[in-house]
Amino acid sequence: xxxxxxxxxxxxxxxxxxxxxxxxxxxxxxxxxxxxxxxxxxxxxxxxxxxxxxxxxxxxxxxxxxxxxxxxxxxxxxxxxxxxxxxxxxxxxxxxxxxxxxxxxxxxxxxxxxxxxxxxxxxxxxxxxxxxxxxxxxxxxxxxxxxxxxxxxxxxxxxxxxxxxxxxxxxxxxxxxxxxxxxxxxxxxxxxxxxxxxxxxxxxxxxxxxxxxxxxxxxxxxxxxxxxxxxxxxxxxxxxxxxxxxxxxxxxxxxxxxxxxxxxxxxxxxxxxxxxxxxxxxxxxxxxxx
Amino acid sequence: xxxxxxxxxxxxxxxxxxxxxxxxxxxxxxxxxxxxxxxxxxxxxxxxxxxxxxxxxxxxxxxxxxxxxxxxxxxxxxxxxxxxxxxxxxxxxxxxxxxxxxxxxxxxxxxxxxxxxxxxxxxxxxxxxxxxxxxxxxxxxxxxxxxxxxxxxxxxxxxxxxxxxxxxxxxxxxxxxxxxxxxxxxxxxxxxxxxxxxxxxxxxxxxxxxxxxxxxxxxxxxxxxxxxxxxxxxxxxxxxxxxxxxxxxxxxxxxxxxxxxxxxxxxxxxxxxxxxxxxxxxxxxxxxxxxxxxxxxxxxxxxxxxxxxxxxxxxxxxxxxxxxxxxxxxxxxxxxxxxxxxxxxxxxxxxxxxxx
Numbered sequence: 001x002x003x004x005x006x007x008x009x010x011x012x013x014x015x016x017x018x019x020x021x022x023x024x025x026x027x028x029x030x031x032x033x034x035x036x037x038x039x040x041x042x043x044x045x046x047x048x049x050x051x052x053x054x055x056x057x058x059x060x061x062x063x064x065x066x067x068x069x070x071x072x073x074x075x076x077x078x079x080x081x082x083x084x085x086x087x088x089x090x091x092x093x094x095x096x097x098x099x100x101x102x103x104x105x106x107x108x109x110x111x112x113x114x115x116x117x118x119x120x121x122x123x124x125x126x127x128x129x130x131x132x133x134x135x136x137x138x139x140x141x142x143x144x145x146x147x148x149x150x151x152x153x154x155x156x157x158x159x160x161x162x163x164x165x166x167x168x169x170x171x172x173x174x175x176x177x178x179x180x181x182x183x184x185x186x187x188x189x190x191x192x193x194x195x196x197x198x199x200x201x202x203x204x205x206x207x208x209x210x211x212x213x214x215x216x217x218x219x220x221x222x223x224x225x226x227x228x229x230x231x232x233x234x235x236x237x238x239x240x241x242x243x244x245x246x247x248x249x250x251x252x253x254x255x256x257x258x259x260x261x262x263x264x265x266x267x268x269x270x271x272x273x274x275x276x277x278x279x280x281x282x283x284x285x286x287x288x289x290x
Numbered sequence: 291x292x293x294x295x296x297x298x299x300x301x302x303x304x305x306x307x308x309x310x311x312x313x314x315x316x317x318x319x320x321x322x323x324x325x326x327x328x329x330x331x332x333x334x335x336x337x338x339x340x341x342x343x344x345x346x347x348x349x350x351x352x353x354x355x356x357x358x359x360x361x362x363x364x365x366x367x368x369x370x371x372x373x374x375x376x377x378x379x380x381x382x383x384x385x386x387x388x389x390x391x392x393x394x395x396x397x398x399x400x401x402x403x404x405x406x407x408x409x410x411x412x413x414x415x416x417x418x419x420x421x422x423x424x425x426x427x428x429x430x431x432x433x434x435x436x437x438x439x440x441x442x443x444x445x446x447x448x449x450x451x452x453x454x455x456x457x458x459x460x461x462x463x464x465x466x467x468x469x470x471x472x473x474x475x476x477x478x479x480x481x482x483x484x485x486x487x488x489x490x491x492x493x494x495x496x497x498x499x500x501x502x503x504x505x506x507x508x509x510x511x512x513x514x515x516x517x518x519x520x521x522x523x524x525x526x527x528x529x530x531x532x533x534x535x536x537x538x539x540x541x542x543x544x545x546x547x548x549x550x551x552x553x554x555x556x557x558x559x560x561x562x563x564x565x566x567x568x569x570x571x572x573x574x575x576x577x578x579x580x581x582x583x584x585x586x587x588x589x590x591x592x593x594x595x596x597x598x599x600x601x602x603x604x605x606x607x608x609x610x611x612x613x614x615x616x617x618x619x620x621x622x623x624x625x626x627x628x629x630x631x632x633x634x635x636x637x638x639x640x641x642x643x644x645x646x
Contacts, residue, residue: 083488088306
């Protein structure tokens with residue numbers, strides 16, 4: 001995928017403002033940002049469902065949305081909302097999209113097997129739990145074995161096991177050469193899954209690099225460690241302070257250390273540094289709205 | 291490039307989903323139920339004259355069928371198949387039938403020999419049907435009669451200004467318009483709005499183009515609309531004089547309204563609010579459609595002349611009644627076509643602006 005100076009305006013609102021980025025085949029690419037930062041707009045443009053105001057977006061060598069028909073069968077999306085037909089069964093949901101993609105209907109059964117939903121294939125989706133619906137979304141997205149898969153907050157609302165399964169599936173898909181374009185609020189997930197991440201803030205790209213490089217870029221202060229002792233107490237020791245390093249050596253020699261964790265900047269720290277507030281604030285805002 | 295396979299797949303999904311959505315089922319069945327109810331409530335004042343006929347046709351030449359066809363819709367012919375001439379004679383003598391036709395078992399060249407047994411006090415209706423027996427026998431023998439006789443009922447002068455002023459026909463006609471309006475401006479928008487509301491429209495957009503999705507929704511509207519009209523005609527035994535004109539008018543009305551229904555679906559905030567509030571908008575529209583049956587002068591006529599509901603109602607009435615009460619022609623079709631065109635142009639602009 002290739003995005004060049006992409007801009008999208010909705011009236012006076014600049015949802016995207018001169019964004020440029022590229023992804024490689026087999027790469028898992030993360031796009032992070034607050035609500036309203038432009039992540040969903042970016043996905044809408046890259047999946048051919050919105051026209052850029054200016055700039056250019058190319059997917060698999062084709063301009064979108066102009067040449068969407070050429071790549072329609074090679075891209076897919078796991079949306080943030082469980083946009084499946086609630087009154088239909090899981091099997092019917094997938095068979096519809098098999099027909100739309102010109103695939104044999106047995107492909108739907110295979111995809112259900114892949115996400116461990118075969119046993120409930122004949123059940124209406126409205127009886128499914130959030131996690132099951134999310135897995136059905138993934139099954140639908142896997143139907144056409146996409147060369148580019150977009151995931152919009154894919155693990156939101158998932159139980160830990162389902163989230164882990166989804167990450168494994170995504171990693172396997174990328175290993176097979178598919179490009180994964182992921183948006184998420186979960187910094188740990190982005191750190192764990194993505195080879196590169198980009199930060200969007202108010203429609204602008206404020207950073208783009210590997211998670212490691214981004215974290216190192218913020219490591220201007222000396223490293224520190226959190227030490228938990230056998231008696232349950234914990235202390236933080238800075239490794240550029242001579243007395244702290246001496247104390248650490250004493251504790252290790254006395255064999256009283258139960259655990260020790262190095263403190264280094266996280267992606268969340270990088271994001272707060274660049275965007276001014278954490279992504280968790282978005283969740284708090286959403287919770288307050290309820 | 292529009293892909294028919296994808297349109298068909300979405301259409302089949304919509305038709306299947308219809309049977310699972312209580313709101314849509316009610317909207318589709320309500321007018322049909324109303325039509326059946328009003329049809330049975332308002333007795334048809336035009337009771338046809340009747341005659342009872344016994345038929346002895348042991349050779350199975352189809353004389354009964356030909357006789358009923360010859361009588362057409364001007365006389366109700368009650369036929370009784372009888373075993374032999376003696377039984378037929380007994381029925382006539384007992385005044386159980388007005389007359390009997392006894393057909394010879396074998397057909398001679400050019401005609402089926404027969405005997406007609408008539409009661410002495412046979413009614414004029416019976417006698418008029420007896421006059422049709424030779425033609426029916428000739429046809430039953432596989433030949434055309436020397437002269438074609440067509441029997442038609444003629445309404446009494448001054449009794450029917452529009453030819454469809456019987457409460458039954460008027461009510462069923464208006465219920466048909468109501469059904470079409472419900473389909474085009476409630477069922478279609480509810481199904482469209484729900485797709486947008488739940489995000490499934492976006493999912494479909496990945497696999498199909500916006501025009502393909504909208505074409506499938508419009509096609510579902512045509513199927514519900516024309517299917518419902520057909521069902522109402524059958525269930526109410528509505529005597530449609532010109533089926534081509536009648537169903538063509540129904541098609542035209544659906545075509546002119548479906549685009550606006552799709553627009554409602556794209557613009558209305560959610561499907562439940564359409565279900566709750568749209569009927570307040572639609573009832574006046576059906577009122578405007580019905581007004582053409584009663585209003586003959588004044589400014590309202592000018593207004594009605596440019597509306598698709600009223601013009602389509604005129605065309606439907608012309609198709610329904612043998613008297614073609616409105617003689618609605620090219621002008622009415624032009625109004626319906628113009629509204630269709632305007633609807634689809636606006637739909638295309640809005641859909642493009644909203645990136646659908």
